[in-house]
Amino acid sequence: MQLVLEKRAERSRTIALVSPLIAIALTLITMSVLFAILGKNPITALGVYFIAPLTDGYSLQEIAVKATPLVMIAIGLSLCYLANAWNIGAEGQFLIGAVAGSWIAxxxxxxxxxxxxxxxxxxxGAVAGALYALIPALCRVRFGASEILTSLMLVYVADLLLDYLVRGPWRDPAGFNFPTTAEFDPVATVPVLIEGGRLHLGSIIALIVVAGAFVLLDRTIKGFEIRxxxxxPRAARFGGFNANQLVLLTFAVSGALAGLAGIIEVAGPIGHLQPGISPGYGFTAIIVAFLGRLNPIGILIAGLFLALTFIGGEQAQITMKIPLDVTKVFQGILLFYVLACDSLILYRFKLVFAARQVQSAAR
Amino acid sequence: MLDPGPADLHAQQPLLQTVGLTKRYGDFLANDEIDIEIFPREIHALLGENGAGKSTLVKTIYGLVQPSAGELRWQGAPVRLSGPAEARSLGIGMVFQHFSLFDNLTVAENVALGLDGKEPFKAVSARLADVARDYGLPLDPKREVWQLSVGERQRIEIVRALMQNPKFLILDEPTAVLTPQEADQLFVVLERLKAEGRAILYISHKLDEVKRLCDTATILRGGRKVATCNPKSETAASLARMMVGAEIKEVKPPTERRTTVPRLVVNDLTLAPAELHGVRLQNVSFELKGGEILGIAGVAGNGQDELFAALSGERLVKEPGTIIIDGLACGNLSITQRRKMGAAFVPEERLGHGTAPRMRLSENALLTGHAASDMVRHGFINAAATLRTVDRTTETFDVRKAKRDPEAASLSGGNLQKFVVGREILRAPAVLVVNQPTWGVDAGAAAIIRQALIDLASAGAAVLVTSQDLDELLEIADRIAVMFHGHLSPALPRADATREKLGLLMGGASLDQKEAAHAAGA
Structure with missing residues (x-):
């Protein structure tokens, strides 16, 4: 008896929708085991992570605030990934956007x-992010350098540049030597939507980006080219579409969106430039993009879900003394399961007992 | 029809026998209770259209596929083959249609890699030379595979199989890649193997070959055995009827068409290969008038793909005047611009080149239709227009599919090819360049496609058809040229283009030998 993966005749649309849910379920099971090993009650822990944040207004706003950069970045990344261009450096483009915008502030x-x-x-912020993303894109198109490596390496360059600026030229003279700029002026701040709340204009921009991406991919010839x-790739060349041009285009768009997210984050919830403006949004957005099936609407939902894990993680740290790093573990496990479950779209499990009696099992 | 063939042949025990052999893939029955008996000293044909189950049956016999039910008997005793190695140890050899050779290794290295034993390399090399000489299959063990012609590569596969001294040899479409003369040489070898007492299972869909060579024929259709007969006492038409299960629509012979002005002109096209071991196009020139079908014959890998890439604009040529479509120099123009000038293209590979397999037909209509149609306005896709193209193609070319707009990959080969050809023809192109229009397509679809090409030319378009199937070219082309080592021969009018002449050109006979060798090494 053996378990085999059998190729499906046509890709399963049901599984394409269900596979992220299976991945989430498997992640929750794995997390429960992890919580149990840490000596915490899994049910309580999962409750704190995923239910508690949904029960009060402040947390709900905070989820939207966290989801804003995730969704914007992931939308850009999804365009890259659809076009087979692997931008892993959105974190760097996010930071550069924040730096460039802050320069004006x-x-x-x-x-x-x-x-x-x-x-x-x-x-x-958008222009700087786009230009920064074009560096690895040009290196790939012109020299054949792996954009995965170059875009990733540029994250650290951006990180150190930001660090230098806030410790050196841009440091707030009245800031007690803390590595930060002065609070931005009101005209340099993203307005909040509800007086006294946290929800800001950036969330509206993120929704516009989602709608724009949906129209682009579903209705325009450019979106068709990307897909x-x-x-x-060979059919695309036969169709007259230039893959290199699309690498440049998708990287530029994705960099612009990451940069825009960066400056919105700094000019919005944070209010000044400082190190550590991102808890890894650029990397988490990769998970958001895949969890959302590289589909704009899916990404919106996935972005809200991942934002929930950030908020839930903070609350779990406060109330249950669960280390914040568990959130990252969670996100990593989730990406693993998402990618694993994707194989079910094209394949199905089959239990093979003997050559004569082939039974289907565990679809 | 069920004449068992010569009596003496069947007096003995079958060498190999399948009893109720069945292979199921999900709900699909690839082989449905197939009984077949193959005797020593017999060339047994396995006939059937694409998708009839020939490949599955042969793979089961060679141990590559495990049957879902039924039995395989070798010299009367039931066997279960764990894999090809076990099949080989019994004495079953196979020559695949697609070769598994390493281009950068020598002939001897390739053969040594395929042998199971621990024979020293020098011994393998020597034995290889012996077997090759013995059977009249000349091969230089020291040459690297990339330098060899397709026919020579096939020889490696055959010699590799023969070195295991098989009692039973399976050949899958062996003449598909050979010139008529090379095929004749192969038949001599096969007759010799038969005389030595071996059995051969010969897969083909070329009926005249089967009639000429084979003692028995088993015909499969839709996964089932339709008949076993003596092909020599059947006609090609009766065999075809059994294969297809219906009469095949005859393609109307092309009536005398009036040719008009030159619509596709290629002037002295020379192009370095884009890939390692690719073919260099050498001074290719021809002129194709409206109302005319020009056929390009040749064994695969002699520059046909490179020519297609240059004509379509997938690869650009520096000198614009090298390629002229409807009087406009376009060597340096993109495929989209050429489409706007009225050209249309159908590549050899349906899946992955002509279509994006996992995209819907409407999206695949857009793939080539976006250039010159109402499918795109101000950058936005007109979904209704793309669906209209799908519907029109479906109607005009009888494309069979499960739903209105399925994924390209879900269509059968013949239906997808009808879609790909129809998609272009419905745009009423001035010039149509098509590679292997009916490759791997069932007879019904092939007839529809050929008729469509003839009708398109009759309507005044210039049609360039590249094909390895000489019968196809002789059926539809007005003139036929032959591609060899990147050179294109002058085109022969159909009346002059005999199989013998074309075969010689396909083997490079009319070319200066030195120049040809140089071209191969370039």
Whole structure:
């Protein structure tokens, strides 16, 4: 008797929708085991992680705030991944966007600059992110360098650049030597949507990005190009689509969205530039992109779910003394299961007993 | 019809026998209770269309596939084969249609890799040379495979199988890649093997070959055995009827068409290969008029793919005037621009090149239709227009599918090919370049496609058909040229293009030998 993977005739659309749910279920089971090993009650822990944050208004707003950068970045990444371009460096593009936008905030600080400042910061963040993402893209197109490695390495460059700026030239003179810029002026701050709340304009922008990506992929020839290049490169060339151009385009768009998310994060919830502005949004967004099946609507849902794990993780740390790193473990396990479950879309399990009696089992 | 053949043949025990052999893939029966008996000193044909279950049956006999039910008997005793190694140890050899050779290794190295024993390399090399000489299959053990022609590569596979001294040899479509002369040489070898008392299972869909060579024929259709007969006492038409299960629509012979102005002109096209061991196109020139079908014959891998890439614009040529479509120099223009000029292209590979396999038909209509149609407006896709193309193609070319807009990969080969060809023809192109229009397609679909090409030419288009199937070219082309080592021969009018002449050209006979050798090494 043996368990074999058998290829399906056509990809299963049901499984394509269900596979992220199977992955989540398997992750929860694995996490329960982990909690039990840590000596915590799995039911209570999972409750704190996934139920408690949904029960009060503050946490709900906070989930939306955390989901905003995740969704924006993941939308950009999904375009890259659909086109078979592997941008792993969204974290770096996020940081560079934050730095570029902050430059305008820092230089206009205390001046009479008007309402053009915030829009200018957003544009600067997006442009800087795009240009930064184009470095690995150009290296791949021109020299054949692996964009996976180069984009990843540029994350550390961006990280150190930000570190240098806030410890050196941009440090707040009145900041008691803390490595941070001064609080941004009101004209350089992303407005909140509810007075006294945390939800800000960035969440609206994220929703617009989701809608835009949906229209792009579903209705336009450019979106079609992106999808064909990814799934059938030779057919795409036959169709007259230039794969290299699309690598550049998707990297630029993805970098712009990550950069925009970066400056929104700094000019919004944080309010100033400092090290550690991202708890790994650029990397978590990779999980969001895949968990959301590289589909804009899926990414919106997945982004909210991953944001929930961030909030739940913080609460679990406070109330149950579960280390915050468990959140990262959770996200890693989730990505593992998502990718594993994807094979069920094209394959199904079969139990083979003997050559004469073939039975289907465990679909 | 069920004439068992010469009596003396069947007086003995079958060498190999299948009893109720069945192979099930999910709900699909690839082989349904097949009984077949193969005797020593017999060339047994296995006939059937694509998808009839020939490959599955042979793979089961060679141990590559485990049967779901039924039995395999070797010299009367039931056997269960764990894999090809066990099949080989019994004395079963197989020559596949697609070779498994390493291009960068020598002939002897390739053979040594395929042998199970621990024979020293030098001994293998010597034995290889002996067997090759003995059977009149000349091979230089020291040459690297990439330098060899397809016919020579097939010889390696045959010699490799013969070195195991098999009692039973399976050959899968061996003449598909050979010139007529090479095929004749192969038949001599097969007759010799038969005379030595071996049995041969010969898979083919070329009926005249089967009639000429084989003692017995088993015909499969839809996974079932339809008949076992003596092919020599059947006609090609009766065999075809059994294979297809219906009369095949005859393609109307092309009436005299009036040719118009040149619509596709290629001037002295020379192009270095894009890939390692690719073929260099050498001074290819031809002129194709409206209302005309030009056929390009040749053994695969002689530059046909490279020519297609250059004509379609998948690869650009520096000198624009090298390729002229409807009077406009376009060597440096993209495939999209060429489509806008009225050209259309059908590549050899349906899945992955002509279509994106996992995308719907409407999306695959858009793949080539976006260039010149109402499918795209201001960058937005007109989904209704793409579906209209699918519906029109379905209707005009009788594309059979499970639903209105399925994934390309879910269609059968013949139906997908009808879609791919139909998609282009419905755009009423001025120039159609098509590679292997009916490769791996059932007879019914092939007839529809050939008729469509003839009708398109009659309507005034210039049609360039590249094919390895000489019968196809002789049926539809007005002139036939032959591609060999990147050179294109002058085109022969159909009346002059005998199989013998074309065969010689396919073997490179008319070319200066030195130049040909140089081209092969380039």
């Amino acid at each position: 820092v230089t206009t600080q205390g001046t009479e600059a008007g309402h053009w400042v915030l829009p200018a910061m957003l544009v600067a 064909v290049v990814g799934v059938a």
